[in-house]
Amino acid sequence: MQEQSSQTPTDRSRAVQLNAFGGPDVLDVREVPAPQAGPGQVRVRVTAAGLNPMDWLMTADADTAARFGLTLPVGFGTDYAGVVDQIGDGVSGFSSGDRAFGGALSRAVADFVVVDSSGDTAANEAHHTPDGVDDRIAATLTIAGRTASAALAAINPGPDDTVLIGGAGGGVGVFAVQLARIAGARVIGTGSPSSADHLRELGAEPVVYGDGLADRVRALAPDGVTAAMDLHGEETVHVARELGVPDKRICTIAAQIDGVTAANGANAAPGTLEEIARLVAAGRLRVPVEASFAIEEIRRAVELQAGRRVKGKVVIDLQEVVFG
Template sequence: MQTENEQPLAAASRAVRMDSFGGPEVLDVREVLEPQAGPGQVRVRVTAAGLNPMDWFMTADADTAARFGLTPPVGFGTDYAGAVDQVGDGVSGFALGDRVFGGALSRAVADHVVVAPSGETAANETHHTPDGVDDRTAATLTIAGRTASAALDAVNPGPDDTVLIGGAGGGVGVFAVQLARISGARVIGTGSAASADYLRGLGAEPVTYGDGLAERVRALAPDGVTAAIDLHGTDTVHIARELGVPDSRICTIAAQVDGVVAANGANAAPGALEEIADLVVAGRLRVPVAATFPIEQIRAAVELQAGRHVKGKVVIDL
């Protein structure tokens, strides 16, 4: 029987790899040697990997990839969930068989990932998965949950606020809308006409994006909007300014705008992911999984996710 410090002989393991940067067409499922946990590390047998826009954004071209420290050949995906199947020397708090979730930058879509339990960013971290959170759901939490939490902290909504969230139906929007509602704020979420019922289900009042958005928001909120989060680009920033929202209460996640806070998952407060997981357990936050794919269909999964019209999260099953 394997003990925590035994190092098994390396065997074949599946992983998504790319030899050059580009779109879904460069993604391949390969057989690789199983990674081994070193000192201070654990190895996780991955059962589910959640996809995020940043996965394909940061591997689309060499210049962008370089900003994240990526050079080919490289893996794909960051969010994962599974169980610890190897524990390195010096690790405490994690044991064989523990259910975990976390982030492994551009290497999560694989049978195994090696991470440092002491890691503090989505690039290299693991957390215990609470009872009551299934692996598919756990695999969606890290990037989107961290990002939404950081964005909410930036605008600090409360019961007296009406928050405009642009791109509310996307992967981060799922969390941002519900976290804002949990804070007591009223939420107006932009999306397509087809997403209206979906947004209502999350707790937002839907409004169709595009020309005339400011007028439609004014009709919904004649007393005004007090905060705004742009989850797509800069359109919501400009509308918020037109509606009189001060820059100090506007946040972006996918663009830089002078005077406006840009939040990302690295800005999330310590314990943010554990709090989100606890909200899931309590039934106060739900994560719609729009589609699941086996690893062999990674290209189709990324094409769907990159289309930016998915209502909820896309997950790879392993």
């Protein structure tokens, strides 16, 4: 096993953990034994961890946690970015000092994560961080990027489409809007009145959600909407149906509705994450980070993220962030 030990102690580390399921008030920063890379694994010294709604949803109660295979005590967060500092036996493709990002299910908000070097799911994976992508941005890509890509694949937008995206300014929405625009589609995005400028910057035409949404969309798109995705709940699905969009061109990520595809990041095509990182590095996809917090501020960070009013992403900084 190769090890790079000069930058941080390798016997103890900080990690956010829960000893009981619940909300932000059960999150604590604890000192824990530092994980060690085994055969086929790499250890990453985490510099930044991105937050997602699934982080707190899947640790809110025992039944939900069990569906993800989580038991107490449990860590928190999935998206991470950092620097490889330990290489297990049999690993090829990574060296100590390589920048890496990926997913470590419910254990990313920690000084170190250990993942399979060849893993390809958000629960347990590492990818090389491209030049031009800083750690804070790399730490936002895994869950939201894959979910947005899977949602787009479900409706397959193109230059002839006008796509209605509900919850367009949120963590998944920032990816979905831009990927749909890259595919050539016109995008109408729902949000609050205060999010209009944010949505325009992403490339969407903003429309306020709530009562009268269908009429407001008709006014923006008198020739009709051809596809839709609901990234928040069910409102956009019902409006899309009212506007004549067939179910086969509607998808959700947070609701189960008969006849409508429920997109899941686990179903994203192979290579999705690398392609999204390349788009970021090339300047074709922008990831707005609304706020970053120190690990000791984890409760405040999760409260902000869970409020569902964030324009973009929330990130936890654990070490000095490496800029691409």
